[in-house]
Amino acid sequence: MAVIRWKPYSEIDNFKTQMDRLLDRFYRPYQSGEDISTSYPLVDIKETKDEFILTAEVPGMSKEDIKINITENNLTIKGEKKEEKKEENSNYHRVERRYGSFQRSFTLNTIIDANKIKASCKDGILSVVLPKKEETKPKEIPISIS
Numbered sequence: 001m002a003v004i005r006w007k008p009y010s011e012i013d014n015f016k017t018q019m020d021r022l023l024d025r026f027y028r029p030y031q032s033g034e035d036i037s038t039s040y041p042l043v044d045i046k047e048t049k050d051e052f053i054l055t056a057e058v059p060g061m062s063k064e065d066i067k068i069n070i071t072e073n074n075l076t077i078k079g080e081k082k083e084e085k086k087e088e089n090s091n092y093h094r095v096e097r098r099y100g101s102f103q104r105s106f107t108l109n110t111i112i113d114a115n116k117i118k119a120s121c122k123d124g125i126l127s128v129v130l131p132k133k134e135e136t137k138p139k140e141i142p143i144s145i146s
Contacts, residue, residue, distance in 0.1 A: 040102050052108055052130040059124035068119055068128060073108045075130065
């Protein structure tokens with residue numbers, strides 16, 4: 001039978017590594033510097049050659065509940081999701097849906113043509129199309145052969 005040497009500190013190191021992984025999974029949303037409690041609604045921002053397209057989840061909200069503002073290259077979405085009227089004879093076991101006001105701001109790396117912005121809201125999805133100004137679009141310069 002082989003003798004196996006016990007290394008008490010290696011077990012502590014293994015425990016520390018496992019705890020670091022666990023805490024890393026828990027704190028990962030906060031590492032971006034954005035507070036998770038204010039990151040509603042969830043947003044995707046896609047850039048194409050001519051525009052930015054912002055898509056946000058706003059379930060249960062109408063267009064009257066949402067305001068969109070733009071100044072230079074800063075886009076702000078504000079809104080308020082109102083709480084549904086609770087029935088008095090009902091006991092809620094869990095309430096996970098968020099209610100209240102929110103505000104999210106984004107800085108875009110290009111100047112937007114504010115006169116051509118289009119926004120629509122359908123099936124709980126807010127879509128905002130933000131066209132880039134002509135002078136900020138990349139232009140290809142042809143090379144002539146001489």
